[in-house]
Every structure is written in structure tokens, then in C-alpha cells.
Amino acid sequence: MTPEFPPVSVIIATHDRPELLARAVAAVRDQDYPGTVQCVIVFDQAEPDSALADDDPRRPVTVIANDRTPGLAGARNAGAATASGDLLAFCDDDDAWLPEKLRLQAERLAATGADVVVSGIHVSYGDKVITRVPRPEDVTHAELLRRRVMEAHPSTVVVRRTAFLGKIGPVDEEIPGSYGEDYDWMLRAAAAGPIAVVAEPLVTVLWGRTSHFNRKWRTISDALQYLLRKHPGFADDPRGLARVQGQIAFAHAALGERGEARSWALRALRGSWRERRAYLALLVSLRVLSADRVLRLAHATGRGI
Incomplete structure (x- = not known):
């Protein structure tokens, strides 16, 4: 069967990064x-x-201001409200797509009947490029609770x-600082139905230094606690719960809040003694390691905390 290629609207939220945009x-x-x-x-x-606006009939460009909640969540929803395509896609302003991305993903949607499709990524950090590709079994609701699956970027x-306007719903604008809005949305998407995968790297992601959330530890802690309250499924997955608790512990350690860091780290370790973020949080709280050094090492492997 020849796949259909319906109109696509690609939403790029941006803030003062003209060259990357x-x-x-x-x-x-x-x-x-x-x-x-x-x-x-x-x-x-x-x-x-x-x-930047362009009325090219095949590749039009529409420029708008975010008239909703400030931050990524509101910006993405504002773009979706303006979009005219049957398919919606999202691209961070510091990322770049390979030329075949949309074609391969539309073909996969047509072949599977799924509502959502993701692909792999090339992670660019300094002079390193690391390729990470998800498998279909990586993007189930249960697996996404257990681990963030960053390759499904x-x-x-x-x-x-x-589906975006209906059974999955738009991006949650109540998440503090919009941190983790993509993770929350992926959890809801996976709960609503299977997510299809093109098992190839189709996006180059600029990692670490350009992140809007780089070292915004208070926002990160507040947002992660919000996600734990919103998604009760974490309570049924000790490893997944421990992972998020370990991230919260690390955020407090980076803030210099040693008591809070140790409290969250102990909660994480009670759920899973293997949770490495909890140990890192304890080491940072004891000033054996610096949070910045740990973050740099994590980014060098194409991962975050």
C-alpha cells in the first residue's frame, strides 16, 4: 500500500536563540x-x-507569540492551536532533523495505524556524537514509568x-516551569495506545549546554514532585519511583540542601538499592563530588541525571 502523506505542522518553540532557530x-x-x-x-x-514568515504553499512558515502560559508547555499548545496540519510534530529550537524524518515517520504511522511515532537521535555534546535508538518495547507505558527513555526525544x-486534541490531550501547562512536560505527555500517550517507532536516528540533538533547564534545580525538583503526584503508576513500580526520587535528591544536593537531599536519597534507596542517582546525591551533599562535574560526565555519555 502506498502510504498517505497528509499535511504536517511542525511546532518550534523558541526564546532568543536566532542562529539555532x-x-x-x-x-x-x-x-x-x-x-x-x-x-x-x-x-x-x-x-x-x-x-521569518513565508507563504510558500508547500513549506509555509507561520510566526506567532505564545499567548498562553509562559514556557514550553504553553508555547507548544499555542503552536498546536495555530497549526493546520493533520499531523503535528515538535522540534526544539536547538535540534535539527535529517531530511527523511517526516517521510519515514508518516509511512510508519500509515503502516501501523498508531497515533504517535518516535525515532532515534544523534546526541551532540562538545566534540562527541552518540547515537541512541529506541525499540517499540522501550516506549510502553510500563517501561516509560521505569525509565525516561531519552532516546524517544x-x-x-x-x-x-x-489524538493530540482528544484522547491524549495537549501539553500540561500546570507543570512547574514546564520541566518534564514532554515526559508527562509521553506517559499519557503510551497509556492511550501503542507508540510506533522508526528505529533509526532521525534527529540531531544538541545536548546539555543549551538546555533551557540546565542547572535550574529548584524548578526540576518541584516539577518532578508534581509528576509523582499526577501519575499514581509510579507507586506500582519501585524502580521507576526510586529513579525520580533519586533525581529529586540530586536536585536538592545541587542546591546545597543537604537534609532534603539525604531524605529523598534514602527514600529512593528503600525502593531500589541500585538507584545510582541517590548515591550521587549523597556524595554531592557530602561535598565529595560537585553537581556540575557529575552533570558534565553524564552529558558526555549522552545522558542526563
């Missing part, structure tokens, strides 16, 4: 996708650059518009 937009417009690809650039807490997501 230009690279991301160019990669979207250079897709070898046979159908129409609309690029919706959402300026979040920044003045929109109307010069938000810049790889393509979703049917009807």
Missing part, C-alpha cells in the same frame, strides 16, 4: 516529505520575528492532530 527551521523546510509541511514558530517570552514526536 534558523538551523532548525531550515532542516524542517528541507524535508523530503511529499506533502505540505507548515512550520509554526512560537516565540516564548520574546518578540516574534515576523521576517520530544523532537522526534509526530502525532495525529485528533
